[in-house]
Amino acid sequence: MLVFSYKKRIEEIWDGWLTVVCYTVVIVLADVANLASTALTIAIQRDWIVVITGYNRGHLAGMNATMRRIDQVTNILAPLAVGQVMTLASNVVGCGFILGWNLVSLIVEFFFLSRVYRIVPALSVKPPALEQQSYLEKKRERICAQGRTSASTTGAPSEESTSTLRLEEIRRIPVCLHRLRGLLSTCREGWRAYYRQPVFLAGLGLAFLYTTVLGFDCITTGYAYTQGVSGSLLSILMGVSAVAGLLGTVLFTKLRKTCGLVNTGVISSGLHLVCLLLCVCSVFAPGSPMDLSHQRHGYLLRGGNNQPLLPDRSSIHWTNNTVLFENAPAGTEPESYISIILLFLGVITARVGLWSFDLTVTQLLQETISESERGVVNGVQSSMNYLMDLLHFFMVISAPQPQHFGILVIISVLFIFTGHTMYFLYARKAKRKPRTNT
Structure with a gap:
């Protein structure tokens, strides 16, 4: 709000460098908020739900589907609401609307979460493994203290005194290096715990699905504008996509009851891949701008008819990772x-199988991971998801032109196919072991 309100004054200070500082602060704050949101999602949707449902697989599936439906409904309403506010008012009013909505939501969220925490006493129980770890740490400290005492009285070297010397050497290390060492050790142990899980291949397969341009993000939206799709039509398509996601949650609950959890993932994977074949066909269909001989220089500023390829920034709206332009660029x-x-058509229909598959892997992670490792493993899973999502931006950097978007589509489908292949390998291995249903 401050940047939009005092934009002209900010651009005049420090030869415009204050604008860079302001946007840097905004981005850093957004990253911190995203980090906190990820941690909250892991705590609620990966841990609390399991405890609240009493580890009952049927209730857990229903709860996961309900949570995902809430997300999908939000994805329908949020872009429409914010887009209308910014269109009818201004960017400043739109930012104020988002600010006020988040402040009210924060109070409501805190109230409900604290109430659930009080209603379910099991949420406040410390996992046994963590209690044992705390006990071992206290025991280690007690042994070190005894070692220091014995070394001072007898003067003879012992294992305890040796460990004491090592502790003293560690204490001499600068605090920043010691914390960095502890952070790296925590990350290493987290990755090891993730790799040891029997559901490792399924989780890694889900992460591979994030390396794709076949979604309603800023990349696909920008490409759609170069193909003459209007902002109003894109908003409608976003809503239809969210409805398809809702159908995916319904499909998940139906398939899990009739086919089992592992088979639900197999069917969802097949459905997802079949729908994405439409996207592959679009690369070679009439109207595709696919042209590998097209030069990459100047594509951001000028199109083939010397017209701006993208509109001016003043006509751009950002709504939940999606860019909405007021008017499509002329001559495109x-x-x-x-x-x-x-x-x-392929992107929207694929959401049905995608969200059903996502719910399948989510529940597999919830069921198979022990309570003491649930937070660590899900944290690593989220890291893998973000890492693979970051990779698809590098893909766009290497092939940024609309004429090369077809290459990105094919690469995305290959990544998705690889991810589902990993799940098929997990399913084949899991079916060999008998599973008990409750």
Whole structure:
């Protein structure tokens, strides 16, 4: 709000460098908020739900599906609400609306979470493994204290005195290096715990699905504008995509009851891949701008007809990782809309299998991971998801032109196919072991 309100004054200070500082602060605050949101999601959707449902797989599936439906409904309403506010008012009013909504939501969220914490006493019980770890740490400290005492009285070297000397050497290390060493050790142990899980391949397969441009993010949205798709139509397509995600949660609950959890993932994977074949067909369909001989210089500023490829920043709205432009750039209509229709038809229909598969892997992680490692393993899983999501931005950097978007589509499908193949390997291994259903 401050940057939008005092934009002209900020640009005049420090030869415009204050603008860079302001945006840096905004980005850092957004990263911290995203980190906190990820931690909250792990705590609620990966740990609390398991405890609240009493480890009952049927109730757990219903709770996971309900939580995901809430997310999908939010994805329908949030972009529409924020987009309308910014269109009818201004960016400053839109930021104020988001600010006020988050402050009210924070109070409501804190009230409900604290009430659930009081209603379910099991949430406040420390896992046995963590209690044992705390006991071992206290015991280690007690042994070290005894070692110091014995060394001072007898003067003879012992194992305890040796460990005491090592502790003293560690204490001489600067605090910053000691903390860095502890952080690296924690990360290493987290990755080891993640790799040891029997559901490791399923989780890694889910992470591979994040390396894709086949979603309603800023990349696909920007490409859609170069193909003559209007902002209002994109908003409608986003809503339809969220509805498809809701159908995916319904499909998950139905398949889990009739086919079992592991088979639900197999069916969802197949459905997801079949729908994405439409996206592959769009690369070679009439109207596709696919042209590998196209030069990459100047693509951001000028199109083939010397017209701006992207509109001015003043006509851009950001809503939940999606860029909405007020007007499509002029002169960018394709010769045929068959390609873009096939692309979004594949993206939207694939959401059904995608969200069903996501819920399957989520519940597998909840069921198979012990309570003492649930937070660590899910934290590593989230890290893998973000890492693979970051990789798809590097893909776009290497092939940024609309004429090369078809390459990104094919690469995305290959990553998704690899992820589902990992799940198929896990499912094959899991079916060999008898599973008990409750």
